[in-house]
Amino acid sequence: MAGRVRLLMPVAALLFLGLALLIRVVxxxxxRQxxxxxxYASMIWAGVLFLWPRMAPVPAGMLATVFCWLVECxxxxxxxxxxxxxxxxxxLALGVQFDPVDLAWYPVGVAPLVVLHHVVRTRRRAASPAARPPDTHL
Known part of the structure; x- marks a missing residue:
């Protein structure tokens, strides 16, 4: 599972980057701003999960958001x-000028991914044979 996450996160980061660049064009x-x-925060979230693929959704989201806030500050x-x-x-990575509005936009980029991460993780656990109770045939 961790190997699959490590493969998917760079792809996710590239998709976020591609979307950001597309928006900059139009x-x-x-x-755009x-x-x-x-x-950017979504890419950081992908980076967190690339480094720690087994991290739970909320801590991963919090770490990504706090990292973004630190870079902004x-x-x-x-x-x-x-x-x-x-x-x-x-x-591109560090920015140039502090903008307090950005502090509110970082969680906007991370929160939907935390929810998606939680949903995928919950469904995967529910589908896993180890998560099901044993059958009792009497």
């Missing part, structure tokens, strides 16, 4: 801006 307003923030120091001036990758 919109240059609020949709806020969907990019939410989809680090922008108050100016270090990400300095790194972003030298590297496009740093700019």
């Amino acid at each position: 919109d240059d307003g609020a949709l 806020y969907s990019g923030t939410a989809l 680090a922008q108050l120091t100016g270090v990400p801006a300095a790194l972003s001036a030298r590297s496009v990758v740093a700019r």
Whole structure:
């Protein structure tokens, strides 16, 4: 199971990235800004599960959200801006400028994935033979 999660999470991250880039092509307003923030958080969630594929849904979501908040707050120091001036990758990963609105959009990108993760995990456990009570034929 953990191996399957490790294979799926990079695919999920690439899908989130592709969707974010597609939105950037068709919109240059609020949709672009806020969907990019939410989809960044979705990519971080995928990264968390890639590193820890057996992590439960809520802790994975909390870790991804807190990581995003830390990166956003680090922008108050100016270090990400300095790194972003030298590297496009740093700019995409760390951002440039603190935006308090982003703090609210990170959970928006993670919460639906936590719910989906919980549903898939619950169904998988219910379908597993080990989760079923033994048959009693008297």
